[in-house]
Amino acid sequence: MSSQTSAPAKLDGAVLKIAGVVVLGAIMSILDVTVVSVAIPTFQDQFGATYAEVAWTMTGYTLALATVIPLTGWAADRFGTKRLYMTALLLFTLGSVLCATADNIGQLVAYRVLQGLGGGMLMPLGMTIMTRAAGPERIGRLMAVLGIPMLLGPISGPILGGWLIDSYSWHWIFLINLPIGIGALIYAQIVLPKDNPEPSESFDFIGMLMLSPGLALLLFGVSTLPEEQSITADKVWIPMLIGALLVIGFVVYSFKPKHPLLDLRLLRNRNLTVASITLSVFTIAFMGAGLLFPSYFLQIHGESTLHAGLLMAPQGIGAMLTMPIAGMLADKVPIGRTVPFALLLITAGFFAFTQVGTDTSYWLLCGSLFVMGLGMGGTMMPIMTSALRTLTSHEVARGSTLLNILQQIAGSVGGAVMSVILTAELNKSTPIPGLTDPVTGAPITEAGLAIGAQMKPELAATVPDPTILERGLAFAADSFATTFMVAFVLTALTLVPALFLPRKREQSHLADDQKTATPVILH
Template sequence: MQRPQMNPKVSISIVFVAAMFMSIMDGTIVNVALPSIGHQFGISSTSVDTIVVSYLVSLAVVIPVSGWLGDRLGTRRIFLGALCLFTLASALCGLANSLGMLIAFRVLQGIAGGALTPVGNTMLMRTFPPAERVQLSRILNIPTVIAPATGPVLGGLLVDKLSWHWVFYVNLPIGIATLLFGLIFLSEQHERSSRGFDFPGFLFAGIGLALFMYALSEGSNYGWITPAILSSLIAGGVLIAVFVFCELSTREPMIDLHLLRNRQFRNCNLVTVLSGAGFLGLLYTAPLFLQEGRGVSAITSGLTTFPEAIGVVVGFQIGSRIYPVIGPRRLMAGGIIMAAIMMTLLCLMGSTTSLWLMRALMFLTGASMAQVFLSTSTAAYANITASEAGHASALYGTVQQIGSALGVAILSTVLSSIGIMQLIAGKLQPNLTAYHIAFLTAAVLTLLAVIFALNIRDKDAAATMQRTSNTRDTLGGEVSAPVEIV
């Protein structure tokens, strides 16, 4: 029986948004459930943290090889296979009756999640021409920034009203519906590659990134100079360096690092790692400030940080309209500077300051960062060919993960070094100064990205600055004549 036909731009966009929302939200929704999981299994907060770390480590191992898998076996097959595994692993996580089982199933989730984003991005880059990607970005980047903000709110409701098991079960309806839709409407893309599997590259990248991500995730908990963390950090760094050497010298690399010779792609990656570190570090610190520093409930905390997601949605709508006019360089730099200012102003939050000030600042931070996300994700691939898309997506995805982990590691180290509690009049009180310094650190990390944003050249992104009449055109209607970039 012939499969029903749908415009591939529409079908890929729907599947990508749904799958990304599910997998990205999973990274934050689980955090809310950790205390309940630890209580049920009778384990300490340090041990239960392994549930998060195992996911991050397995995620990092798979991302580099995802480009080869998509090119070799087909992007549709790999994407839907990863989606099926992620959904199945979510169900198994909810059914787990021991910490060991839960960690094992989280590893399966990470393996699946590591392939979803790069392979999905590859499908998009091969389907949408450069001129349409800025309009596409205002829709497709939404799950990247809304999902982390939605996770704590939804997670708090599920844990309070039902049980921790439901933070995993919530993935099932989304995953099943998306999988069925993809099986019916997605078409295979034929950018097949005959290159062999780069086993040394996979080995060095997989083990190196796993050790490095483990050290970044657990360094603030155990101490950066403890033998386990220090040895993991050094060994991971050495293996990544060996991986770089091998990839540059082999004829068929797993990830083509020569892509970093592309000035636009390289600078966008550097902006991504620094701005991502600052932004994700802020999203990690803000709930801690609200719940530990201000003593509000998990629900109130989630509702206070959620305006960031609304700001991103609004920011994307504005940014996509002015991107073709002013170009990625100024839009990116302006967004970085404004976001850094908003993060700095969070230091005004005291023990009794109205939470509406923080909500306003989070909204403006999200609106500012939207300009950065839109510009980098669009301009980075401006000069990337269809055959290079798999390599580029895998490399970009790896950089994003490193940036996220780096931001959380740096800000959690700042908090633990200063101390989030202080002794006042013989009683332990929250030390808000520690959170303020963490906010400043996030601002500095973000602001450093402006150095590389100013090295972006609008003429290198000219293909992405052509305007289409509206988003409906981009997602399948008749595209209007392009506007020349002078």
Template sequence: MRPLVRRAGNTAAPPTGPRVPAKVAVCGVFVAANFMAILDTTIVNVALPALGRDFGMDASALSAVNVGYLVALAVFIPVSGWLGNRFGTRRTALAALLLFTVASALCGTAGSLPELTACRVVQGVGGGLLAPVGMTMMLRAFPVAERLRAQKYVMVPTAVAPALGPVLGGWLVDTASWHWVFLVNVPVGVLALLFGLATLPDFPGSGAPRFDLPGFLLAGGGLAAVLYALTRAPERGWGSGHVLVPLLGGVLLLVVLVPWELRAPHPMIDLHIVEDQLFRTTQMSLLPMGAAFLGVLYLYPQFLQNGLGYDAFHSGLATFPEALGMLTASQIAPRLHDTVGPRRLMVTGGVGAAVIAAYLGTAANAAPALTLYPSLFLLGGSVGLLFASGQNAAFVTVPAARMADATTVLSMQRQLAAAGGVALAGTLVGAGYRASFLTMAAVSLCASLLALRVSDRRVREGYASPVPSA
């Protein structure tokens, strides 16, 4: 195939920074902020038993600690694009980072479960704003020709944080206390905030003259209700009213959201962004891959502990090769991009993930221990190929003025994929690890098949012809 031409892209030139280049400033703040937000979705799980002992609560009551965070995260993802356009990305990102850091400190000093849950909700508000605004800044700071190389930094939170969470959380609980599961964010947040205040450039948005309240309620309420249902489904069962009512209600709100946003004069999320063929086709592949990936990461530690007798700490360590595989893929993908093309890289990544998940399923409890570490490394590498290539291709033809809408849609899709994958894995685990892993393999294969629709030609044209900024 012809090489993909690399030229400057559709990115508005960032403002001149004080001393630190805009790319370095945006990378530093985005990676640190996104790392904390993703880490907090997994690190708290290992602290729940200690929380239960301290507060005298059972497991069902403790679930509010995670559910409150995820629901708040979901509610405020849709509003992030509007805030970035209205107040600028710099102020929005720094305010979200400050909110997340302060809430982390309050979580670490909470004296009761209701107080901790309330602080987790505030933390979720900050986390919901951080990822879309940070991604928008990354895409605006890096020209199209440089974005794939920037993926080596963007992939760090996605690769490392989910795998590090259980290991770090277990170590902090064992050696200190559950308070440090939250307090560990504070020094990172403070340093990122000071660095951002000194160096972070602003990328003014197109303006947001009117707040789309119906769009906010439909998007935030619908996404929060669906995520709440998916989070509770493995525990309560899909037929439970606690799951079925919010699930159906949330889906209905999201269905109503589509015609409203398409017709609204000032939509909260400009859904016309999905008319971009390249953006749409890549998202269709990233969604099932994200679900399968998080599903396997949910199943794997349980498989090691319940099937092979590992303790919690060592099962976390055995999961970590996945992160190394993803980081390796983020280094390899830019080198292969011109000669192989994003479509083939995405297809290869999806097939590779399916093969590894199928191996874990067919081997089940008889898997030789020495094969587990390389299997997780190859899984991370396969997923990393698809993620790095897909996320880069998704934004090649998106104009700079619509970047906030695109990153908001991507963040909503990620949350649904993560919750859906874990809910599916949690539901199937009762049927055995073989069936669960094989199902994740099938979902990965679907991602690979959908990646066949990604057009290398459109990516090549996007590099060769900069997209208008408006």
């Protein structure tokens, strides 16, 4: 029996009020990732740290996200979604304020982990709250609303971060979360419905002891690769091996309990499996390389952080144009007929970055980012919508968790892989005799000196031979191009699983399950 007539086609005022709380929390979480991406060179300068060390400000945040997501469903059952959502907001805001007080890179990474523990719960809890409020027949429009933070993040994050760093100091990219967090807490207290927690499932402690530490160790090992430059380094292979064994142990174990921490039995659903593979490959390729776009503008073109942020805006504008359309189409048209075309747009736009040099036209690069944005708007949310539509309401909650976990893992792997490739390419540059890095003691290469001169123009005046800077900058640009080429090939390969996405209108099981289902809670 269908419930298509039981809910209005549009998202009504009550739903939109709740959506405001969810979007505000998600904006804080996503904005913080994109804001920090343009601050990496500033952190290197302020704390006298290497790129690999500073990259942990983003990796630590992602590790915390991946660790806490599996626990969110049980905690929501136990304490209630409103109470847990407000706790996550408080934790995220507190972590932000502490980040602004950091005196060294170690403290900053530790406080970013605290931020991630709160941020990891905001998006999945928000999806749970919104799914419950909107109902099954409006899930496509719901995903379009939840996509707003994903639009605002790439647009406003780099711009806001660049402006705050250039006009004030790096501390303000974190302090800005204080008034937003306080406002979100007050808004949530007023708008979100009162909790009626009804713990219905026992907590899978054995699964937690395997999955959360396993993910943390595995991602720690992968993320240490850029720093160690070798997979045989003890800091890389030991945590990776232990983490992989724990995750494999969890996979074997998870089919035994009635209520596992992460329900891998859902992968028997073809749509969810294909969507998971497509999203994972896409995230590794595109999100990993996406972190390097601002670095290219900063280090090769010598732009300020504000200008680098403004140059990233076309990508978000493109996504803003297509995401609402994709949300409506997801309720009517099988995504197997739309997503491959969106991926072709991303691939076409990406190609220009494989050809970058020291003087590549901004018109070409911004136009390419805009085309990629158009494709992004028609990719991620429609895939998730399709995957969730064919699940029952209880399965939607567990399916959301699975997709979130896979995205976090893929994002960490993508960021680490692209950083390793870029660092390895830059290290092939010619060393300058007699010059060593005062921090690491390693020889300074022509590319390293050229990048330093771009970041600090006064350094260029001290170089006796200007041709060193020209050669180094050209080599650095080629290194970025090589890294982008790897990401481009991976993005193109995403088309392979995308061809298996459903090409016929799938029957939604959410409506049929609505009468007997308990509220959707993330598991």
